Amino acid sequence: MADFTPFSYEHDNEYELNFGLQPLSIEGTARFILTLRGEEIKKCYPCIGFDHKAIEKLAEHTHYLKIPELLKCISPFNRLSFCYPYVLLMEKLLGLTPSLRTQSLRVIFAELERIRSHMRIISALAQDLGSDIPKIYEIKQSTIIEHFLKNKEDLFQIGGIKYNITDEGIEDIYNWSSKKNNPFLEKISYSLSNNRIFKQRTIGIGIISAEDAVSWGLSGPSLRASGVSWDLRQSSPYDAYSSLSFTPTIENSGDVYSRYLVRAEEIKASLSLISQIIENIPPEENSTIDLSEEDFPSPPAKELYLATESPAGELGISIISDGSSCPYRFHIRTPSFPHLQALNYLGKDTNFGNLVPIIASFDLNMGEVDR
Amino acid sequence: MILNLIFALLFIAVAIWIIAYAESKIDSPKEAAFFKAPLDLVKLIFKRTIIPSAASKKLFLMLPAAVITFAVALYAVIPIKDNIVIADLNIGVIYTLALLFLLGYSLILTGWSSSSRYALLGTFRLAGQLLIYIIVFGFILLSLVLSASSFNIGDIVEAQNKVWFLFPHFPLFIVFLMCMLVLTNRMPGDSPFAASEIGGGINAEYSGAPLALLLISQYAAMLSMSTLATVLFMGGWQPLFGLWPSLSGLPWLLIKLFLCVIFFIWVKAALPRYRYDQVMKIGYKYLVPASGLWFILTAITIFIIKE
Numbered sequence: 001m002a003d004f005t006p007f008s009y010e011h012d013n014e015y016e017l018n019f020g021l022q023p024l025s026i027e028g029t030a031r032f033i034l035t036l037r038g039e040e041i042k043k044c045y046p047c048i049g050f051d052h053k054a055i056e057k058l059a060e061h062t063h064y065l066k067i068p069e070l071l072k073c074i075s076p077f078n079r080l081s082f083c084y085p086y087v088l089l090m091e092k093l094l095g096l097t098p099s100l101r102t103q104s105l106r107v108i109f110a111e112l113e114r115i116r117s118h119m120r121i122i123s124a125l126a127q128d129l130g131s132d133i134p135k136i137y138e139i140k141q142s143t144i145i146e147h148f149l150k151n152k153e154d155l156f157q158i159g160g161i162k163y164n165i166t167d168e169g170i171e172d173i174y175n176w177s178s179k180k181n182n183p184f185l186e187k188i189s190y191s192l193s194n195n196r197i198f199k200q201r202t203i204g205i206g207i208i209s210a211e212d213a214v215s216w217g218l219s220g221p222s223l224r225a226s227g228v229s230w231d232l233r234q235s236s237p238y239d240a241y242s243s244l245s246f247t248p249t250i251e252n253s254g255d256v257y258s259r260y261l262v263r264a265e266e267i268k269a270s271l272s273l274i275s276q277i278i279e280n281i282p283p284e285e286n287s288t289i290d291l292s293e294e295d296f297p298s299p300p301a302k303e304l305y306l307a308t309e310s311p312a313g314e315l316g317i318s319i320i321s322d323g324s325s326c327p328y329r330f331h332i333r334t335p336s337f338p339h340l341q342a343l344n345y346l347g348k349d350t351n352f353g354n355l356v357p358i359i360a361s362f363d364l365n366m367g368e369v370d371r
Numbered sequence: 372m373i374l375n376l377i378f379a380l381l382f383i384a385v386a387i388w389i390i391a392y393a394e395s396k397i398d399s400p401k402e403a404a405f406f407k408a409p410l411d412l413v414k415l416i417f418k419r420t421i422i423p424s425a426a427s428k429k430l431f432l433m434l435p436a437a438v439i440t441f442a443v444a445l446y447a448v449i450p451i452k453d454n455i456v457i458a459d460l461n462i463g464v465i466y467t468l469a470l471l472f473l474l475g476y477s478l479i480l481t482g483w484s485s486s487s488r489y490a491l492l493g494t495f496r497l498a499g500q501l502l503i504y505i506i507v508f509g510f511i512l513l514s515l516v517l518s519a520s521s522f523n524i525g526d527i528v529e530a531q532n533k534v535w536f537l538f539p540h541f542p543l544f545i546v547f548l549m550c551m552l553v554l555t556n557r558m559p560g561d562s563p564f565a566a567s568e569i570g571g572g573i574n575a576e577y578s579g580a581p582l583a584l585l586l587i588s589q590y591a592a593m594l595s596m597s598t599l600a601t602v603l604f605m606g607g608w609q610p611l612f613g614l615w616p617s618l619s620g621l622p623w624l625l626i627k628l629f630l631c632v633i634f635f636i637w638v639k640a641a642l643p644r645y646r647y648d649q650v651m652k653i654g655y656k657y658l659v660p661a662s663g664l665w666f667i668l669t670a671i672t673i674f675i676i677k678e
Contacts (some may be wrong), residue, residue, distance in 0.1 A: 017488050022566065022569070116664070131642065131643040191641070197559060201643060331584055352492070353646035
């Protein structure tokens, strides 16, 4: 399927172009080697390795309790979401079950991050296409979410949460999430969803069929936009998700526009999930946990994999433990890596002007790709 | 030239204001808008100009000056009041057409002389757009020349003293607005300068003072095109329905100019950009046939009236 020889020319009038720093939608250092013929892209070769932090190797020499500090460095935006699968995995390994309130709080904060991430990627897509208005509204809404997440970057702890979240704090979130009209969603519904130019730039661009999407390993909103109903929050529910009524958002065309629509719908779904869970949250209790390295039990020797639904897609962590205080092997499955490799297939034989919206529709983070 | 520079700087300040209003950036300090453009200009002028080693050096440095000259030279044929005009050319319409060609071709050469692939992509996009939209522009001018039965821009303004050409030629005016946006490389048609796709396109290799010239020349071209729109469709210096005749002349011209300028900025704030082939498709499929048909219709109507 993929042709990984970037430096061969089939015709004399083909030329090569380095691409990658212009789109605002990519976080970190990306590089694509394009082979162009006029404005037609003949080959698109994504390069990796510019943001390598050796997180997986470092984790093999880090105490279990300190690994979340490493995981937070991977993505500057989704810090809680990156700790989430690790925390769940360690609880499974140690046989801990946190209280229902803790589980609910984790879901609330993970969903807040999802909303922020989706808003960021939608407004980056709009900005790359030349429309700055959604970005302004994104900044305003993100500031509110930022206020909720302030100083809570290490909230998720093995067996609980680090800080006590009071009922007043939760009520603030509820007041925001249960508002009828989110200004950001209202703005994009007429400046993007129903905009002629935006539709012409995105509909029918970067189409990936359901079979191809699965075989390229896509996940998250990008997979659901191709018509595959696969959402880990519903298919293998973790924490408090099992108690929520929830249906994944699906679009069938698999183009840039449907990936955008899925994200916009998921913001709505996340807002309603937050409201739903706050309405049923157990009463306030002191569920904070602050473990030290001395009283942390060494996990049994085992091999485990656990995945959660991060904003971009399936985020999995695999651990082989050998009974010591550090993991023997530690691996992360980030959603951005398969998404980047699918660009080799999607970026081919398309117009150069289409490449930017295609890239923007995948929520790429080069820090995730390289780890 | 210097007056135009000041106007362009004021224009950028107004643009920042209006975009801030359209995007409802209520918190942004609006007084800063007036200082931003002049300070940016000073910063760019004192920065070192980096010349790519493969670029053709003379053309690379000379052409931005040419671009801004052509953008400003249009004012020579714009009448401010009855018979007050720098050059009373009897072929003023052809002069504007020639200047637009020169403006476009100097921009094309600008991209070509950078000898960079990104600038080259921008150049090709611009060349494709220019080719088709100049034709549309020619058809528009022809219809107006027929209506005024003169090639002199002063006469075209005179012919609108009863009713502006905007009203009988309204479909043509819509075509003209699209044409105006594309020929000055503004928002829906700014793919030759798209920053997120081709890194600024024609401007990609420029830095320092030449870049400042290129950026200002775009605003100068927008002002020129807005002036052209006022003169061709909105009665130039003449008051609307004889309102406030004491203001006829420069004040009325500036009021109309301001409306056109707001249009430019509003479109920039509201719309995403077309892909370059979509811009060209609109040109070839809709605008050329529409403006051509309108030309024929105008000719027939005038023939019937004269008979």
